[in-house]
Amino acid sequence: MxxxxxxxxxxxxxxxxxxxxxxxxxxxxxxxxxxFDPVQMLLVVCFSASFAFMLPMAGGPNMIVYSTGKISVPTMARFGLALNIVAILLGSLYMGLVMPLALGSYADLPAPVS
Incomplete structure (x- = not known):
C-alpha cells in the first residue's frame, strides 16, 4: 500500500x-x-500511476475538465484526494487478493539464470 x-x-x-x-x-x-513477485509489484506500479485525480497536470482528462473553467484547482484537489484514497484502498485490495490468484505463485517459477 x-x-x-x-x-x-x-x-x-x-x-x-x-x-x-x-x-x-x-x-x-x-x-x-x-x-517478492516482481511482476506483481510492477503491476502495482502501473495501476498506481493511473490513480492521479487531484491536479490538472496529472493527466489529459483532468486538464480537459479544468479547461472548461467550471472547476477550480482547490475543488479538483479536494475531490481528487478522496478519489485517490478510494483508488489506493480498492487497488491495494485488488492487488493483494485478486492478482495473486490470477498470476499464480512466484515461488512456482524457476529461479532466474545468471
Whole structure:
C-alpha cells in the first residue's frame, strides 16, 4: 500500500510514463532482492500511476475538465484526494487478493539464470 500511495501522489506532478520509468526499475529490483513477485509489484506500479485525480497536470482528462473553467484547482484537489484514497484502498485490495490468484505463485517459477 505504501508503494501505491507514493506512486499515486508522485504521478500528480510527474507524467505517468516518467513515474513508471523511474519507479518500475527500482521496485522490480527491490522486489526480486526481497523475494517478492516482481511482476506483481510492477503491476502495482502501473495501476498506481493511473490513480492521479487531484491536479490538472496529472493527466489529459483532468486538464480537459479544468479547461472548461467550471472547476477550480482547490475543488479538483479536494475531490481528487478522496478519489485517490478510494483508488489506493480498492487497488491495494485488488492487488493483494485478486492478482495473486490470477498470476499464480512466484515461488512456482524457476529461479532466474545468471
Amino acid at each position: 505504501l508503494v501505491s500511495f507514493v506512486i499515486c501522489f508522485v504521478t500528480e506532478v510527474v507524467s505517468n510514463m516518467a513515474t513508471l520509468s523511474i519507479f518500475g526499475a527500482i521496485i522490480a529490483a527491490t522486489a526480486q532482492l526481497k523475494g
